[in-house]
Amino acid sequence: MDLNEYQDKTIETAIYPSMGGIYGISYCALKLCGESGEVADKIGKVIRDENGCFTPDRKEALKAELGDVLWYVAQLSIQLGYPLEEVAQANLDKLASRKDRGVLGGSGDTR
Numbered sequence: 001m002d003l004n005e006y007q008d009k010t011i012e013t014a015i016y017p018s019m020g021g022i023y024g025i026s027y028c029a030l031k032l033c034g035e036s037g038e039v040a041d042k043i044g045k046v047i048r049d050e051n052g053c054f055t056p057d058r059k060e061a062l063k064a065e066l067g068d069v070l071w072y073v074a075q076l077s078i079q080l081g082y083p084l085e086e087v088a089q090a091n092l093d094k095l096a097s098r099k100d101r102g103v104l105g106g107s108g109d110t111r
Helices: 003-013 021-049 056-080 084-100
Strands: none
Touching: 003 056, 003 084, 021 056, 056 084
């Protein structure tokens, strides 16, 4: 499955208030933050409870959360009018440019 196909399939399970416009964008952005926090929380528990060792169960739980993150990235991209593959390619292009210019490890959005 490619990224745009995945994005198209997310529409089948997208049920939230005010799809489109500022409310759809805000909802997706807020939920993306929440799901990203759940990923971080699960990793923190691996550090605390498993001495940094990822058991198969912990990895499966993380995979599920990463899927939720991906779903909201796909939906937010839809709300903004971008195919997910375009977002992914733009990110790769940006990082390649930074690497070529020797500023991959710096800071700032426009480096």
